[in-house]
Amino acid sequence: MGILNSFLKPIVAAGIVATAYLQPLVANAADIDALMLQLKDADPADAARIADEIQLEWNKSGSASADFLLKRGREALERGEVSEAIEHLTALVDHAPDFSEGWVIRAGAYFHAGLLGPAIHDLEQALRLNPQHFEAMIGLATLFEMIDRPKDAYEAYRQVKAIHPAHPDVTEALKRLEPQAIGQEL
Template sequence: MQDPDIQALLEDLKNPDQTVREQSTRELWRIWFTQKGIYGLEILERSQMLMESEKFQEAETLLNQLINDQPDFAEAWNRRAVLYFVQQNYRKSLADCERVEALNPIHFGAIHGKGLCYAALGNYVAAIQAFRRALEIQPYAIANQRLILECNARLS
């Protein structure tokens, strides 16, 4: 990610000002969701509505089609990872999170998701590593800080 705008947003994630961090976070998500223009965004939105309606198979079919059509669309993989996580299919979710990270190494959502998957699978050491990696990108993310503490407690 050599784009100067992306670099500036990443720096803003480390800003002590919460408003700056929140604006940067929203902008990064907007960039990721719109990577493939209106076409990709509309499918992501439809799949989200299907997930919220617990129409998981339909959402998965839609996301599979999008991934087959646009295999470099990191957010499509991430949305499918979320779908699998909601269904407690942690290994599939983890595999998709890893694919997202390969496509977009700064995707703090997918890195956080990896940590959640590892924790759900009982691999607390790997979960801590993922949450720490996410904190490198978003150092003020309290959720990741809390999850590291919880994983450490489970290792004790």
């Protein structure tokens, strides 16, 4: 029995630690799901507030070291030190590859460095991790417009409209891109 107890103690302890660690993530996911439902029906003023709340939730990595790297990357971007930001954010996505916000922020750093291909890649990765990340979709749509891919940009904006109908930029972007993306009637 003593051997069994000494074997089970670390397993039970690991289970308790894992449960304690995962609890906030489960609550976080439930909070985001509820906010996403509210966002679909919200008027523009409420939608902006709800979108901000969602963004705050998305910024929670659940890891102190990931949060630190995210903070350092953002601070470097704010100072205009794009190469340094990319270094911190690359360390972040290496450390926490399932944290979609790391990919989104690094995409922004790549964009500021003029590296559109890597920026698109990171936004696509963020969307694989979080298919509802409307800010990643907006970024992707913007990049698609820049590289003259109006159909892809239109589709990305359309997806944002389905998730966040009151997003201030989407309706105008869809109107602007519709002739190029869908064509015009003769």
